[in-house]
Amino acid sequence: MEYGRKNPFPATIKEAYCLARDNVKETNHYIVDIANSGLEYKPGDSLGLFPHNDPGLVDELLQKLSASGEEGVELKRKGGFTFREALMEHLTIHRANRKFLKPLIAKLPANNRKELERLLSDRTALDQYLNVRDYIDILGEYPAAKFTPQEFADSVGGITPRLYSIASAPGTHPDEVHLTVAVVRYNSFERDRAGLATGFLADRVTVDETHVPIFIQPTRGFVIPEDGSRDIIMVGPGTGIAPFRAFLEQREMDEGKGRNWLIFGEWFEKTTFFYEDEFRAWQESGVLTRLDTAFSRDQDKKIYVQHRLQQAAAEVWKWLDEGAYFYVCGDKDYMAKDVHQALIDIAQEQGGLSEEEAEHYVNRTLMKEEKRYLRDVY
Ligand SMILES: Cc1cc2nc3c(=O)[nH]c(=O)nc-3n(C[C@H](O)[C@H](O)[C@H](O)COP(=O)(O)OP(=O)(O)OC[C@H]3O[C@@H](n4cnc5c(N)ncnc54)[C@H](O)[C@@H]3O)c2cc1C
Ligand SMILES: NC(=O)c1ccc[n+]([C@@H]2O[C@H](COP(=O)([O-])OP(=O)(O)OC[C@H]3O[C@@H](n4cnc5c(N)ncnc54)[C@H](OP(=O)(O)O)[C@@H]3O)[C@@H](O)[C@H]2O)c1
Known part of the structure; x- marks a missing residue:
């Protein structure tokens, strides 16, 4: 079967370095090894990648949920996994989503629901609330809510792939895809946080070792003019x-x-x-x-x-x-x-x-x- 979004190629990163001198900005250059993948691309295309979560964050969340990680969970359209596998590779846990609030409210005693119900009717306030929290923060604020692993898996979103504009021409760099990536980092409620994909690439990928599931996302029209005489x-x-x-x-x-x-x-x-x-x-x-x-x-x-x-x-x-x-x-x-x-x-x-x-x-x-x-x- 050909590699693509539904069947991503397990690539490795050949080289990774910071493009900014003196570390004034964390924008990195990555060289992805696509040898033997059969993947082809042209300038203007993007690379899609499926990031994995931070194992430290998974451990903290398991603790918050009083789960071991060995429990079995069923994910829609994906099948059965241990809870830890689901948290590592399939569920978005580093930021909270709107979908979580309804099941959360349903688990709270009536006198504990008001603040969350108010948020559900005020989109701006809800976005502000969710933008700076993950599930560890929210479960910490509402300790009365208890989720089983399956209930939690049903209440949060899946991991969607991130796209990166390809920074190389295939003829100049055969078997490679180059990327220019700005790492997202911020601090909220006294915990350092990172973007899922950029944090994964910057902090959890070991060169020549870690498998990064990738695919090529062809551009619709962002292409060089066919006529090479055009400016x-x-x-x-x-x-x-x-x-x-x-x-x-x-x-x-x-x-x-x-x-x-x-x-x-x-x-x-x-x-x-x-x-x-x-x-x-x-x-x-x-x-x-x-x-x-x-x-x-x-x-x-x-x-x-x-x-x-x-x-x-x-x-x-x-x-x-x-x-x-x-x-x-x-x-x-x-x-x-x-x-x-x-x-x-x-x-x-x-x-x-x-x-x-x-x-x-x-x-x-x-x-x-x-x-x-x-x-x-x-
Ligand atoms: C076609 C296309 C091409 C792209 N090409 C590139 C590219 O070449 N290089 C590149 O670097 N990116 C590129 N991107 C963006 C890339 O896909 C990701 O969106 C980006 O890297 C962030 O992903 P992440 O998983 O690290 O962050 P996520 O986990 O998705 O988190 C990002 C979120 O963090 C939030 N956030 C950031 N700072 C704070 C803060 N201080 N407080 C609270 N929240 C905050 C942001 O609002 C944002 O919603 C491209 C996107 C598209 C669609
Ligand atoms: N939130 C994050 O931490 C984060 C991290 C990485 C990427 N991103 C997002 O990813 C995208 C690319 O980020 P990036 O780091 O590659 O570059 P960027 O943030 O877009 O910055 C590149 C340059 O563009 C300048 N700039 C700012 N506002 C501009 C405007 N209105 N018009 C023209 N130039 C402007 C910046 O200047 P000044 O900064 O001096 O104003 C900087 O010199 C942006 O959407 C950015 O928001 C966000």
């Missing part, structure tokens, strides 16, 4: 740089005539200029026609990628007018929206379009009709 502009701050490293490797191999313009943003030039040596080499060899950087914390006033776009507005417009593709990757909530607005502003100022015409040009012409404004945002 591309790539905007990739932070981990948004990942697919553009893959694009540049591919464009170098393809030897097309198209120009490549990269706009990268991070905190500090000295310590968080990820892949600087590679980009400098591509500048020297001419693969990278233009490289702009926006280091947000090297001065008092923030400088972001959209400011660099605005400063180069005439040139951006010229490239677009000549048929360039425009790519954005990284933060969806703030960066991608600001870059989108910058593009509309540039179309107005440089193209002499009205606000409405500029919006139409960006939202319809570039994005929908010509499909040369492409985004991979999360």
